[in-house]
Every structure is written in C-alpha cells, then in structure tokens.
Amino acid sequence: MDDLSRSLLNTYSAQPLDRCSLERKKSTWLNNQYTNTSAEYLVLDDRSVVCSKCVPVILSHVQFIALNLTIKPILLGLKKTNKTPVFLLNINEPEQVLESISDSDELESLSLREITQDIDLDLAAMFSYATMLNHWHLSTRFCTRCGSKLEMKEGGTLQQCTNESCSHVEYPRINSAVIMRVTKGDKILLARQEYWPEGMYSVLAGFVEVGETLEHAVAREVMEEVNIPVENINYHSSQPWPFPNSLMLGYTAEATSDELDFEQDDIEHAFWLTADELKEKMAEGILYPSSSVSISHSLINDWFIEQTGISIKEFKSNLA
Numbered sequence: 001m002d003d004l005s006r007s008l009l010n011t012y013s014a015q016p017l018d019r020c021s022l023e024r025k026k027s028t029w030l031n032n033q034y035t036n037t038s039a040e041y042l043v044l045d046d047r048s049v050v051c052s053k054c055v056p057v058i059l060s061h062v063q064f065i066a067l068n069l070t071i072k073p074i075l076l077g078l079k080k081t082n083k084t085p086v087f088l089l090n091i092n093e094p095e096q097v098l099e100s101i102s103d104s105d106e107l108e109s110l111s112l113r114e115i116t117q118d119i120d121l122d123l124a125a126m127f128s129y130a131t132m133l134n135h136w137h138l139s140t141r142f143c144t145r146c147g148s149k150l151e152m153k154e155g156g157t158l159q160q161c162t163n164e165s166c167s168h169v170e171y172p173r174i175n176s177a178v179i180m181r182v183t184k185g186d187k188i189l190l191a192r193q194e195y196w197p198e199g200m201y202s203v204l205a206g207f208v209e210v211g212e213t214l215e216h217a218v219a220r221e222v223m224e225e226v227n228i229p230v231e232n233i234n235y236h237s238s239q240p241w242p243f244p245n246s247l248m249l250g251y252t253a254e255a256t257s258d259e260l261d262f263e264q265d266d267i268e269h270a271f272w273l274t275a276d277e278l279k280e281k282m283a284e285g286i287l288y289p290s291s292s293v294s295i296s297h298s299l300i301n302d303w304f305i306e307q308t309g310i311s312i313k314e315f316k317s318n319l320a
C-alpha cells in the first residue's frame with residue numbers, strides 16, 4: 001500500500017470536495033457558484049456542527065435565500081461527483097435563525113468529534129475541512145502586519161488586508177503535529193495522559209517546533225516524553241485533525257532502549273506490550289486503544305495486524 005492509500009484510510013482524509021483553487025480566482029466563476037440553485041450549505045455554530053436529531057443540518061439554496069442573512073457563506077468547493085457547490089455557513093444562535101426551517105427544539109450544536117462515528121465518511125471529511133476553515137476565520141479578523149480589518153477573497157480560502165497601502169494576504173494556518181508508533185522487537189509502546197478516559201491508551205504525539213524537521217520532531221518528542229532514543233524513523237500516513245486546526249503526521253520508529261522514564265512530562269503511564277499482552281488486556285476490559293477516528297488507531301492497528309493477522313476490530317468482535 002502506498003502513502004496516499006494509507007492516508008485515505010484515516011478519518012477526515014478522503015475529501016469529496018474539489019477546492020477549485022484556480023477557478024475560484026475568477027470572479028465570474030465564483031459568482032456562478034454563489035447563485036447556483038443546487039448549492040448546499042453546511043451549518044456551523046462556531047466550532048460546533050448544527051444538528052437536528054443528531055444529523056448535521058445541510059441547507060438547500062432555497063432555504064438559505066429564505067433566511068435573508070447578511071453574512072456571506074464561504075465556498076468550500078465543488079463535489080467531485082456532480083459539481084454541486086458546497087458552502088460553509090456560520091450561524092450563532094441557530095435555534096432562532098433557523099426557526100422557520102427546523103423545529104428549534106430539535107436543533108443542537110454538537111462537536112464534530114462527538115458525531116463523527118455516526119455520520120458517513122464523506123460528510124465527516126467535509127465538516128472537518130469546514131470547521132478548520134471556520135476556526136481560521138473566527139480567529140483571524142485583523143491583518144498581522146498593520147492591524148486593519150481583513151476581507152474574504154476567493155470565496156473565503158484566503159483573506160486580504162483592507163488597508164490599500166498594505167494589502168497583505170493571509171492564508172489559513174495549520175499546526176503540524178507528529179504522532180509516532182514506537183516499537184522494540186515485538187513490543188509496542190503505549191502511553192496515556194492523566195485526563196484521558198480510564199483505560200484509554202495511545203501512541204506518543206507532539207507539535208512540530210519552529211526550525212526542525214518532522215523526523216527530528218519525532219525523536220525529540222519521544223525523548224521528552226519517555227526518555228528513549230529512536231532510530232529507523234519512517235513516514236506512515238497523515239490526517240487533517242480539526243480540533244481545532246492540526247495536521248497529524250504519522251510515523252513509525254524503533255527504540256534503541258526499552259528503559260522508560262516518563263516522570264518529566266505529561267505522560268501518566270507508559271509501557272511496552274506484545275500483541276498477546278495487548279489482547280489479554282483488551283479481553284479483560286482494562287485497556288483500549290484510542291478511537292478509530294484518530295490516526296493513532298491506524299498506527300496501532302497496522303502493527304496489530306502485522307503481529308496477529310487480524311485487526312483490533314476483528315479481535316473485539318471475536319470476543320463478543
């Protein structure tokens with residue numbers, strides 16, 4: 001399997017929208033999308049997804065026009081399958097704004113993390129992109145050079161300073177984070193932080209710092225968190241992580257020592273496990289790997305398949 005195929009297996013990664021980066025520079029093309037009557041509107045309430053009975057609300061063009069809003073929606077892109085334009089609409093107090101469309105008692109704002117496993121993968125990827133872009137618009141309102149107001153350009157994938165003598169262009173920011181599966185022989189290193197749900201374990205992760213390579217970040221984070229050196233650092237796959245704006249870069253690495261010391265960082269507990277030991281603990285119900293929504297699960301699961309020939313999901317269903 002190549003890197004692209006591995007990444008596409010991660011939640012939020014298989015994006016059904018074409019961003020149309022070149023087309024959106026042309027005002028006629030852009031205006032045509034804003035007036036397209038087949039357009040769809042994903043509704044967010046700042047960082048949350050507006051849902052009706054736990055299903056995300058997606059407005060039609062007719063419904064959007066009927067709301068008569070003053071805010072301009074952000075063009076996410078066109079569906080690759082049928083070229084339907086898909087917009088992002090940020091609405092605060094959706095119960096009031098959407099009362100003509102939906103029974104307000106049924107509306108609630110839920111985090112994408114809460115609903116991801118209940119919606120289809122295409123929708124999860126679109127809402128992931130939408131929440132990250134929305135986060136940027138909500139947190140970047142003024143020019144970082146001169147402090148003047150910014151205005152949306154190219155349908156909202158960039159913003160430009162309104163001070164003509166400045167005209168600085170701002171692009172969306174993402175935070176890069178490395179996440180790494182560390183192994184030694186037939187054992188995997190699993191760790192947990194104090195505030196995580198009881199029994200949940202994952203692989204190590206941390207933000208990339210200014211001026212370092214991804215591989216250096218992997219080695220530095222493992223050293224900081226558990227005080228062991230690693231070698232054979234290899235790329236695995238990536239995942240957009242919209243909580244609120246990260247790109248997770250998955251790696252594998254081999255430890256050259258197994259003497260863990262996790263006293264000095266935010267790790268509550270870390271230990272080495274063989275696949276048999278992991279099976280035992282999962283069967284006893286005292287340990288479970290992080291949610292399948294996260295790339296950490298793919299990193300652990302791929303190792304589990306190599307060791308046992310079956311996935312964690314298959315192992316669990318055999319237990320039931």
Ligand SMILES: [Zn+2]
Pocket residue numbers: 143144145146147148161162163166167168
């Ligand atoms: Zn400026």
